[in-house]
Amino acid sequence: METLNDKLAGKKLELEYPCNWCYKVIASEKETLEKAVKDVIEEREHKLTTSNTSKGGKYVSMNLDLLVHNEDDRQFIYDALKRHQDIKMVL
Structure with a gap:
């Protein structure tokens, strides 16, 4: 039986732009994360x-909501957040 994940595998996300997008951003402390964003x-x-x-208090995550204008804009922001030295992870 085919699962939803099987159906979605290899499919490109189809969005209508402009649209609101939420990035989950993770860093070691809130103030550092706010400045990095x-x-x-x-x-x-x-x-x-x-x-x-996180359970041990080592990491904090925040949701970054903003309007993205097109796929390139959405990907550019993701890549820029990911490259920032103070950001540990972007989802």
């Missing part, structure tokens, strides 16, 4: 909300 998106309108803190 500002470094990447500069003055662009966004909403940054606290998501989780």
